[in-house]
Amino acid sequence: MRPGFDLEGKRVMVVGLARTGLASALFSAAYGAHVTATDDRTEAELSESAMRLRDAGVALELGGIREASVLAQDLIVVSPGVPANIPALAAARKKEIPVWSEIELAWRYLRGKLVAITGSNGKTTTTSLVAHILRTSTIPAHVGGNIGTPLLSFVERSSDTDVTVAEVSSFQLETIDAFRPEIGVLLNLTPDHLDRHTTFEEYAAAKMRMFANQLERDWAVLNADDPEVTKRTPAKSKLCWFSRQKRVAVGAFLLNDSIMFRNEGFEVELAKRSQIPLRGEHNLENVLAACAASYLAGATPAAIAEGVKTFQAVEHRLEFVAEIAGVEFFNDSKATNVDAAAKAIEAFPSGLRVILGGKDKGAPYTPLVPLLKERARQILLIGAAAPKIADDLAELGMAMPIERADTLERAIHLAYRSAEAGDTVLLAPACSSFDQFENYEHRGQTFKQIVQHLAEESQAGATASAAPQPEKG
Numbered sequence: 001m002r003p004g005f006d007l008e009g010k011r012v013m014v015v016g017l018a019r020t021g022l023a024s025a026l027f028s029a030a031y032g033a034h035v036t037a038t039d040d041r042t043e044a045e046l047s048e049s050a051m052r053l054r055d056a057g058v059a060l061e062l063g064g065i066r067e068a069s070v071l072a073q074d075l076i077v078v079s080p081g082v083p084a085n086i087p088a089l090a091a092a093r094k095k096e097i098p099v100w101s102e103i104e105l106a107w108r109y110l111r112g113k114l115v116a117i118t119g120s121n122g123k124t125t126t127t128s129l130v131a132h133i134l135r136t137s138t139i140p141a142h143v144g145g146n147i148g149t150p151l152l153s154f155v156e157r158s159s160d161t162d163v164t165v166a167e168v169s170s171f172q173l174e175t176i177d178a179f180r181p182e183i184g185v186l187l188n189l190t191p192d193h194l195d196r197h198t199t200f201e202e203y204a205a206a207k208m209r210m211f212a213n214q215l216e217r218d219w220a221v222l223n224a225d226d227p228e229v230t231k232r233t234p235a236k237s238k239l240c241w242f243s244r245q246k247r248v249a250v251g252a253f254l255l256n257d258s259i260m261f262r263n264e265g266f267e268v269e270l271a272k273r274s275q276i277p278l279r280g281e282h283n284l285e286n287v288l289a290a291c292a293a294s295y296l297a298g299a300t301p302a303a304i305a306e307g308v309k310t311f312q313a314v315e316h317r318l319e320f321v322a323e324i325a326g327v328e329f330f331n332d333s334k335a336t337n338v339d340a341a342a343k344a345i346e347a348f349p350s351g352l353r354v355i356l357g358g359k360d361k362g363a364p365y366t367p368l369v370p371l372l373k374e375r376a377r378q379i380l381l382i383g384a385a386a387p388k389i390a391d392d393l394a395e396l397g398m399a400m401p402i403e404r405a406d407t408l409e410r411a412i413h414l415a416y417r418s419a420e421a422g423d424t425v426l427l428a429p430a431c432s433s434f435d436q437f438e439n440y441e442h443r444g445q446t447f448k449q450i451v452q453h454l455a456e457e458s459q460a461g462a463t464a465s466a467a468p469q470p471e472k473g
């Protein structure tokens with residue numbers, strides 16, 4: 001039984017008023033709490049959200065958080081984008097006022113099973129695939145969390161037979177209390193968000209909180225090939241492994257072309273590797289994890305095979321955009337850290353023109369050097385992190401041009417101008433997007449629009465010359 005939480009008559013403060021905060025404030029008000037909502041932004045900046053909140057009876061304190069108000073609350077619900085250690089929240093904790101993330105509040109109200117998926121990379125793809133497989137197996141599934149929709153939005157619709165599939169981030173896990181997924185998946189651990197979690201250890205510890213409240217009957221689905229994961233095995237949970245490299249005692253692994261699941265000495269085929277419609281070895285890991293998690297959540301082997309086969313790549317994740325005169329364009333705007341960019345680059349053997357840059361997150365870019373040396377022909381740098389990336393990749397300058405393009409538009413044009421047929425222009429920024437864009441989705445959409453525009457221009461040029469457009473190269 002989940003502990004629940006009675007919001008009726010409680011004083012609740014919601015901190016940060018974008019998607020999560022808006023959902024949290026409206027939910028808490030609808031359940032009878034006296035809600036105060038705060039944001040660094042002003043009323044003019046919040047515009048429509050401010051109106052919706054006021055209409056719901058929420059008191060607004062805008063233009064910054066006020067410690068005195070924070071200390072007068074029974075509960076604080078903090079948005080993932082608000083650092084958990086700001087002084088006002090530290091003061092609340094000192095006074096033993098609970099500071100929860102929205103996933104904690106939602107978990108207390110949601111009905112049915114929870115599959116939660118975390119890791120440094122692959123969360124969105126794995127979350128979407130698990131939900132797709134469950135639905136293929138006629139199990140009703142909700143998909144939310146860090147992927148974009150706050151979990152509170154499913155409370156009204158959830159029932160005991162549903163499964164909620166949640167992508168969860170370290171930011172959300174930092175401020176859980178009793179949150180406990182029946183099935184928790186940890187895909188991998190590589191440095192990320194070091195601009196907020198000061199050390200890798202702190203970041204990894206936030207991720208591992210996912211398993212902290214699990215009971216003996218709950219499952220931890222873990223990557224057996226990632227040493228940073230294997231050295232942090234949860235103590236209480238039942239362990240289910242997934243591996244590209246070896247047969248595991250319990251969990252998913254490869255046997256020739258088959259994705260197998262093994263438990264108590266019994267093995268069953270769940271899917272075919274050759275039918276995975278996604279590029280890259282990292283996606284094989286995501287599929288293995290998704291197969292294991294959805295099997296544990298009750299999907300049938302036949303539905304898993306069908307679900308894997310019919311899955312469509314997630315937007316902004318190695319998404320094919322267009323081919324113009326033999327040059328292919330791929331959007332991996334979701335590659336917001338160095339490891340994700342490395343995985344995207346690894347998915348292409350050669351001929352890459354890679355667009356890197358954005359807002360730096362504190363990790364070095366040097367791990368990209370050997371991969372770029374092997375596979376790239378040109379590097380295009382955009383955004384605020386460009387000088388740091390240029391320094392970290394300096395030794396590549398001997399092998400290929402490293403160009404300061406500044407903007408995404410210029411980077412695309414420079415890359416296309418130099419490209420030959422057979423080359424690939426890849427947006428895999430290794431940085432977050434907030435210096436030049438609203439978020440990674442906005443960056444990815446912008447990339448796609450510019451490429452589409454280029455495709456139209458190229459098409460128009462070809463028609464105007466009334467001759468077939470010659471392939472580049």
Ligand code: UMA
Binds near residue numbers: 015017018021079
């Ligand atoms: N704000 C303050 N004070 C601060 C910081 C921010 O008031 O000190 C305010 C901002 O002015 C803004 C609001 O807080 O109004 C922003 O909140 P938010 O960043 O949490 O935005 P949401 O729209 O609620 O988005 C969050 C997640 N954002 C982050 O984790 C940064 C979204 O993940 C998630 O999809 C959404 O909740 C729904 O669950 C995005 C993300 O970038 C995709 N996640 C990171 C990642 O994947 O790498 C973890």
